[in-house]
Amino acid sequence: xxxxxxxxxxxxxxxxxxxxxxxxxxxxxxxxxxxxxxxxxxxxxxxxxxxxxxxxxxxxxxxxxxxxxxxxxxxxxxxxxxxxxxxxxxxxxxxxxxxxxxxxxxxxxxxxxxxxxxxxxxxxxxxxxxxxxxxxxxxxxxxxxxxxxxxxxxxxxxxxxxxxxxxxxxxxxxxxxxxxxxxxxxxxxxxxxxxxxxxxxxxxxxxxxxxxxxxxxxxxxxxxxxxxxxxxxxxxxxxxxxxxxxxxxxxxxxxxxxxxxxxxxxxxxxxxxxxxxxxxxxxxxxxxxxxxxxxxxxxxxxxxxxxxxxxxxxxxxxxxxxxxxxxxxxxxxxxxxxxxxxxxxxxxxxxxxxxxxxxxxxxxxxxxxxxxxxxxxxxxxxxxxxxxxxxxxxxxxxxxxxxxxxxxxxxxxxxxxxxxxxxxxxxxxxxxxxxxxxxxxxxxxxxxxxxxxxxxxxxxxxxxxxxxxxxxxxxxxxxxxxxxxxxxxxxxxxxxxxxxxxxxxxxxxxxxxxxxxxxxxxxxxxxxxxxxxxxxxxxxxxxxxxxxxxxxxxxxxxxxxxxxxxxxxxxxxxxxxxxxxxxxxxxxxxxxxxxxxxxxxxxxxxxxxxxxxxxxxxxxxxxxxxxxxxxxxxxxxxxxxxxxxxxxxxxxxxxxxxxxxxxxxxxxxxxxxxxxxxxxxxxxxxxxxxxxxxxxxxxxxxxxxxxxxxxxxxxxxxxxxxxxxxxxxxxxxxxxxxxxxxxxxxxxxxxxxxxxxxxxxxxxxxxxxxxxxxxxxxxxxxxxxxxxxxx
Amino acid sequence: xxxxxxxxxxxxxxxxxxxxxxxxxxxxxxxxxxxxxxxxxxxxxxxxxxxxxxxxxxxxxxxx
Numbered sequence: 001x002x003x004x005x006x007x008x009x010x011x012x013x014x015x016x017x018x019x020x021x022x023x024x025x026x027x028x029x030x031x032x033x034x035x036x037x038x039x040x041x042x043x044x045x046x047x048x049x050x051x052x053x054x055x056x057x058x059x060x061x062x063x064x065x066x067x068x069x070x071x072x073x074x075x076x077x078x079x080x081x082x083x084x085x086x087x088x089x090x091x092x093x094x095x096x097x098x099x100x101x102x103x104x105x106x107x108x109x110x111x112x113x114x115x116x117x118x119x120x121x122x123x124x125x126x127x128x129x130x131x132x133x134x135x136x137x138x139x140x141x142x143x144x145x146x147x148x149x150x151x152x153x154x155x156x157x158x159x160x161x162x163x164x165x166x167x168x169x170x171x172x173x174x175x176x177x178x179x180x181x182x183x184x185x186x187x188x189x190x191x192x193x194x195x196x197x198x199x200x201x202x203x204x205x206x207x208x209x210x211x212x213x214x215x216x217x218x219x220x221x222x223x224x225x226x227x228x229x230x231x232x233x234x235x236x237x238x239x240x241x242x243x244x245x246x247x248x249x250x251x252x253x254x255x256x257x258x259x260x261x262x263x264x265x266x267x268x269x270x271x272x273x274x275x276x277x278x279x280x281x282x283x284x285x286x287x288x289x290x291x292x293x294x295x296x297x298x299x300x301x302x303x304x305x306x307x308x309x310x311x312x313x314x315x316x317x318x319x320x321x322x323x324x325x326x327x328x329x330x331x332x333x334x335x336x337x338x339x340x341x342x343x344x345x346x347x348x349x350x351x352x353x354x355x356x357x358x359x360x361x362x363x364x365x366x367x368x369x370x371x372x373x374x375x376x377x378x379x380x381x382x383x384x385x386x387x388x389x390x391x392x393x394x395x396x397x398x399x400x401x402x403x404x405x406x407x408x409x410x411x412x413x414x415x416x417x418x419x420x421x422x423x424x425x426x427x428x429x430x431x432x433x434x435x436x437x438x439x440x441x442x443x444x445x446x447x448x449x450x451x452x453x454x455x456x457x458x459x460x461x462x463x464x465x466x467x468x469x470x471x472x473x474x475x476x477x478x479x480x481x482x483x484x485x486x487x488x489x490x491x492x493x494x495x496x497x498x499x500x501x502x503x504x505x506x507x508x509x510x511x512x513x514x515x516x517x518x519x520x521x522x523x524x525x526x527x528x529x530x531x532x533x534x535x536x537x538x539x540x541x542x543x544x545x546x547x548x549x550x551x552x553x554x555x556x557x558x559x560x561x562x563x564x565x566x567x568x569x570x571x572x573x574x575x576x577x578x579x580x581x582x583x584x585x586x587x588x589x590x591x592x593x594x595x596x597x598x599x600x601x602x603x604x605x606x607x608x609x610x611x612x613x614x615x616x617x618x619x620x621x622x623x624x625x626x627x628x629x630x631x632x633x634x635x636x637x638x639x640x641x642x643x644x645x646x647x648x649x650x651x652x653x654x655x656x657x658x659x660x661x662x663x664x665x666x667x668x669x670x671x672x673x674x675x676x677x678x679x680x681x682x683x684x685x686x687x688x689x690x691x692x693x694x695x696x697x698x699x700x701x702x703x704x705x706x707x708x709x710x711x712x713x714x715x716x717x718x719x720x721x722x723x724x725x726x727x728x729x730x731x732x733x734x735x736x737x738x739x740x741x742x743x744x745x746x747x748x749x750x751x752x753x754x755x756x757x758x759x760x761x762x763x764x765x766x767x768x769x770x771x772x773x774x775x776x777x778x779x780x781x782x783x784x785x786x787x788x789x790x791x
Numbered sequence: 792x793x794x795x796x797x798x799x800x801x802x803x804x805x806x807x808x809x810x811x812x813x814x815x816x817x818x819x820x821x822x823x824x825x826x827x828x829x830x831x832x833x834x835x836x837x838x839x840x841x842x843x844x845x846x847x848x849x850x851x852x853x854x855x
Contacts, residue, residue: 097830097833100827100830100831100834101834104831104834117827118827118831119823119824119827120824120826120827120830121824121825121826121827122824166817166818166822169817169822170814170817173810173813173814173817174810177806177807177809177810180806181803181806185799201795204796208799208803212803
């Protein structure tokens with residue numbers, strides 16, 4: 001076993017914090033406790049399936065108190081009876097077989113739990129418990145204690161029970177049933193022509209295939225008739241029109257063939273066609289069940305919040321029930337759900353979700369605080385000014401872009417092709433009909449129908465779904481999760497890329513700190529670290545973590561001046577830390593950068609500068625993108641970093657600073673008015689409007705499971721440098737589709753040459769149809785994989 | 792040869808039965824999660840492990 005990694009969570013162990021227990025090393029007490037819980041309950045096999053599968057349990061004190069409120073619990077429950085409650089919880093940490101195993105053995109950790117079942121793709125666990133022996137709060141707290149904290153947000157509260165649409169699978173099943181049986185019943189006539197027994201039974205076989213084709217014709221293909229009808233009414237000829245026409249003509253002609261004894265009809269081809277096309281639809285429908293692309297503020301907001309009643313008691317209330325004038329209690333790390341006024345002395349609030357500003361903002365008593373901020377620091381009290389729906393942040397969602405239907409935004413490549421294909425097809429069939437009618441009426445009808453049957457664009461309709469479905473999967477494996485296949489087509493058309501700054505081209509986590517000024521000696525560092533210990537300001541905390549650990553010293557006097565800095569006395573030594581005004585020291589461009597100035601014993605020493613750290617590979621990425629795309633950086637921050645960015649990035653990059661969320665949206669809208677196809681890459685709620693407005697919005701996320709605003713795609717932050725590859729790949733996918741269109745047209749030409757001359761036999765149709773499907777599917781699969789490996 | 796009527800009828804009935812079973816299975820949600828069961832079936836009686844007994848005693852002592 002590797003000693004430098006925690007046995008439970010796999011994180012690296014800092015030597016001095018290492019905890020040895022049971023011959024295993026742990027990085028912290030939390031991890032050790034989880035191990036203890038598991039080994040006490042005979043559950044240590046948890047570690048056998050996967051090395052270091054766990055997560056460090058977070059401190060959740062009081063966070064789930066609202067689960068004691070029965071009304072809220074009732075909303076979350078899936079099923080309830082006197083002795084049985086069932087609840088489904090979303091647990092982002094679920095990631096391996098160990099997780100499944102431990103979560104399905106919950107009954108050993110908490111009496112009262114009857115059974116628990118994990119749905120791995122959805123990252124959900126469904127727990128059945130007896131409310132007389134335990135309750136939801138206990139279960140959730142137990143889950144937190146073993147590192148599996150569920151994610152409960154306002155969204156869960158609203159959603160109710162989702163209906164799963166499985167109709168496509170039913171249709172597919174029915175079509176396959178019909179296809180298989182009809183194929184079997186058609187074989188005798190294909191192979192035993194003019195034999196005595198076939199003559200005797202062919203009526204029976206033919207009518208049986210007719211009967212079997214009915215469910216596929218009526219039920220499975222119903223979606224195509226509806227789509228074709230809709231598109232005709234809109235005056236467009238999309239791909240569904242020739243498909244529906246082909247199916248109907250096939251069915252009618254086959255029925256007439258049987259009724260008058262002309263032949264056995266095309267029922268097998270028809271059902272096969274329906275089956276393959278439905279299969280293509282299913283293949284394209286790759287969804288990432290554990291991701292949500294439709295998130296709005298609801299998935300960020302807590303369900304309930306602690307309200308202080310007039311008699312001083314605390315009570316958990318639903319967020320929707322908060323009224324103007326209520327007093328709320330907000331704990332450390334909790335999200336502020338409504339606009340209000342701070343009552344407590346002071347706090348700092350992290351608005352990075354809303355504004356993109358990385359640095360937390362200090363607030364004093366009486367200051368206005370806005371919804372969407374995260375409270376950092378001690379417990380605070382606030383008075384409500386607006387209810388949830390009237391708060392500033394939620395108002396953003398009333399913008400039109402969030403109401404707009406996505407599918408109307410774009411015309412797919414298949415529809416574009418079929419605009420030419422469908423009229424050409426109809427023209428050809430009418431012309432052939434006109435030619436033959438002077439020679440022989442029955443041949444004319446034969447030719448007319450045969451053309452429509454053969455040209456029924458099965459291969460054409462399959463090309464895009466299979467290519468895009470496959471590309472969607474390949475991108476998913478590379479951690480770019482797209483909402484649907486249409487996004488790929490749009491990606492290929494992009495000519496302008498807009499990046500957000502904070503959190504997108506910079507990392508959220510590590511802010512690099514550099515020191516400018518006279519070097520500090522070891523003793524001065526020691527003074528500094530000890531002075532910082534008492535301060536709760538976010539910058540102090542970060543600086544405290546940055547300075548290497550030092551011996552403790554007695555702080556004799558400590559004073560924190562809000563919004564300015566810290567003054568501390570350690571024995572003989574006096575330390576002043578903070579803003580330049582506080583230290584009465586003016587250096588150039590002080591207001592542009594986030595700095596903490598240091599003064600020791602009245603002598604100005606220098607300052608610590610908090611730089612944003614840019615993502616790895618940023619320069620190379622921009623360089624390669626700059627050749628083909630217009631690049632824009634749209635930031636909510638001040639322009640303090642303009643110079644660094646100008647130096648790092650290609651000259652053509654446009655830099656825009658100080659953009660509010662609405663301004664970002666308007667900026668993108670303006671680009672689109674100029675005819676640009678805009679790809680927006682952003683994160684956080686402040687980009688939500690811009691992401692929705694742009695042609696494609698891709699949200700970048702350190703942890704794809706949790707936070708990302710509504711968007712078309714979610715990119716794992718580790719893959720940031722590959723954006724250029726993804727865009728190129730989308731283009732190659734479109735090339736694949738075009739090549740495959742050519743191939744399927746070739747098949748159509750071969751088939752049509754049979755049809756125009758009046759020689760289309762059912763057996764020819766039955767061979768051409770699956771053959772073309774198989775070639776197309778294997779062609780696009782191979783091509784999209786080849787492109788994926790080409791860098 | 793009329794046995795063919797019977798045979799085909801039987802085969803269709805069997806096929807319809809399978810179609811029915813398939814639809815019922817889909818409706819019951821059996822195909823909603825196609826990954827977890829494949830992992831779950833590999834778990835068996837790992838729960839009781841004799842070697843763990845000693846460790847448990849140690850931890851209990853520590854807690855006292």
